[in-house]
Amino acid sequence: MNDPTLSAPARDFYLARQPILDRKQALFGYELLFRSTAAGPANVDTAIAATASVIAHAAQLGLERVIGDALGFIHVDAEVIMSDIFVFMPREKVVLEIMDSLPVTPPVLARITELMHHGFRFALGDVVRDSPDLQKLLLFIDFIKLDLRDIAAADVARLAALFKQGKKKLLAEKVETRDDYTACLGLGFDYFQGFYFATPAIIRGRKLSPSQLAVIELMALVTSDADNVAIERAVKRDVTLGLNLLRLVNSAAIGARYRIDSLSQAINVLGRRQLQRWLQIMLYAEPARAGAGMTPLLALASTRARMLELLAQRLRPGQRSVADVAFTVGIMSLMDTLFGIDMQEILAQIPVIDEVADALLRRSGFFGELLHLAECIERMEEKDSLVAPALRQLALSTDALVELEVAAFEWTDNVVRFAI
CATH class of the missing domain: 3.20.20.450 (EAL domain)
Structure with a gap:
């Protein structure tokens, strides 16, 4: 042979x-x-x-x-x-x-x-x-x-x-x-x-669950630079959030040098940037708590977010804030499916900068181009012809793309499992 x-x-x-x-x-x-x-x-x-x-x-x-x-x-x-x-x-x-x-x-x-x-x-x-x-x-x-x-x-x-x-x-x-x-x-x-x-099913009058509201409240505290005491107090109000936070910081994914047993230590070790990221992922984790493991929507959203972050890092090196925004765009791009609420209404409840709104609503701007590329790759069989033009628009090689894809897949499977 x-x-x-x-x-x-x-x-x-x-x-x-x-x-x-x-x-x-x-x-x-x-x-x-x-x-x-x-x-x-x-x-x-x-x-x-x-x-x-x-x-x-x-x-x-x-x-x-x-x-x-x-x-x-x-x-x-x-x-x-x-x-x-x-x-x-x-x-x-x-x-x-x-x-x-x-x-x-x-x-x-x-x-x-x-x-x-x-x-x-x-x-x-x-x-x-x-x-x-x-x-x-x-x-x-x-x-x-x-x-x-x-x-x-x-x-x-x-x-x-x-x-x-x-x-x-x-x-x-x-x-x-x-x-x-x-x-x-x-x-x-x-x-x-x-x-x-991953197809949105918009339900008029749909309300967020108590756990989702708790996560969004925490996200608001983190992004508004509230002090750690206020953040710790909010985490303690949701037992599951607290347990998962401790599990995350003691996991191999974080690599802490010693065991962390308090929420205040956990918040300090994780840092604001990683805490915000973990909270964004936790919004998708609620359906997995029944013991089914990682849900497909959680896997897709987190992989898309990490992919956009890595693309931004490659295309705009040295601009960490750009990579952070790219991650947010990726994780928020499936929230209409997650919540059963129109994206326009979600953005009215979770304020974002104009570039994020343009990407989520119109797939426009730099972040919109990144999101468009990720969506075309996910639905390769239907949107295969759109991938090459998207790569040319971003001046990105396939060699770099595959490297970032594999890194995003690996990150999701190794890190997200510790978030739920």
Whole structure:
């Protein structure tokens, strides 16, 4: 077996991770999507080449840094399957996703069998109908992915029932609305991929919860330069906030040299800048307190915020206040979804500078350009053609972009877990 010929240099690509959720809305995995800058929009051949390039240079990229504790679903074709690049992949962390159009030849089936014996799992995507070739592949498949955009609702129901009989795990792809999610939940789907969880559902008269109000009150104290005694008093009024603050400052993420047992010490060690950042993250953490772990909205918001901060640091070096504003823009950009309140109304309750408002409401200005780039990457399959122009506008290379993306993913998975 030989490695596939790779048309793209090892770092001549950018990537996105799309969350896969279980029936309880907890993170289960990520589909990793790669695009070569030499490719046209959604060019599958060059996307596969970029995937193979990433795998072959996994030591440089650090796949575990991208997916954290979750599973990573990665597209592979026959050429990649027949190669020797899998030695670079953490088999317990990876699901190899093949397409229904994969040539079902004896050598390919033999290689899939070999990889299964080495501990790899397989998902089958682009399934639109039953067929003899599909039946041959099903013997090797753990996950079946059905794309809601490509299959009529009646066929989704029929195929779901068929595959459930075969004890396969069903994954609904392109789940973009709550109605999509509810319908697939009723059909017995096990996992869900799409951005329905990040779509605002504005509810008139919606009120913030007591915990969210407590966090916003604290944010107001921190940003108004209130003294530490007032901040400590406010933290003590919410037991969960106090416990989480102590947990955070005693975590490996902060790296305190000695154990901290008092809230006053914790506030001093963390500092105002980090305290404000932690409070912004805590707004998204409330739904996770029931024991489900990091929610997808928390992961998306914190990753977006860190990504914008790192971009600002790279593009405006030495201007820490600019990086801080970029983080705030990223974390606030999903608050309309979090609260179920229109963004204009949120900004009336949480005063921000004009540059932040312009970015959040109109995606304009420097911070708006950063936010636009992050959103295009997140929704790579729909907005792939917009990424290259956004990079040119910011004079940012793909090499720098991937470096910052991986750092943002790693920061979210390592730091945010200590915030909840």
